[in-house]
């Protein structure tokens with residue numbers, strides 16, 4: 438099964454109106470798909486400004502609507518022009534105490550609004566050092582993924598917490614082993630067609646200098662990029678590396 442490569446940018450809590458000009462500096466590519474998840478305040482304007490880049494949210498509330506001050510529903514994201522939503526990012530888990538069960542309910546809310554969910558999973562530094570990585574990932578997948586998961590509604594991003602924003606990256610062998618493990622877990626639960634079709638992104642300190650090497654790893658279908666997605670020069674280099682990998 439061919440899985441379309443995806444370069445996804447997570448702007449986190451960065452970006453004002455003026456930063457939308459970065460879109461103009463991105464290369465246009467044909468094989469790879471490009472997605473940016475800006476802060477919620479910019480989704481609508483970003484979606485209006487571009488047709489070559491998909492736009493996504495960074496979180497949503499599990500409920501359709503209601504008395505939840507400060508929260509944003511999946512339908513609101515879709516209404517603003519989003520097609521994707523990042524869920525379960527480690528910063529949400531850390532800052533807001535999000536559990537696998539909550540992430541699972543958010544994924545269902547995303548699907549109800551016709552959004553594609555990007556589920557983030559990853560081990561902490563302590564878990565990595567204790568050799569618990571695969572066990573942690575198995576638990577996160579089992580706890581977060583609802584029945585009905587398919588290549589059309591779900592993307593999984595493996596983001597080791599210790600690699601986010603640190604400049605540290607696992608070895609290519611480690612990324613390969615983890616992605617092969619994730620593929621096997623998805624196949625075991627959802628069957629070969631589904632397991633083989635779901636895209637697996639790597640995230641954590643992806644930069645222009647290491648992108649090509651990471652994209653050459655089997656079962657890496659793209660990247661979820663934080664800091665390096667904020668500037669068109671850097672994100673553009675990463676997109677070009679992914680386009681080259683897609684052509685290979």
Ligand SMILES: O=C(CO)COP(=O)(O)O
Pocket residue numbers: 447526596600601602603604640641642643661662663664665
């Ligand atoms: O958390 C990330 C993307 O969601 C990765 O962030 P960095 O690319 O800044 O390490």
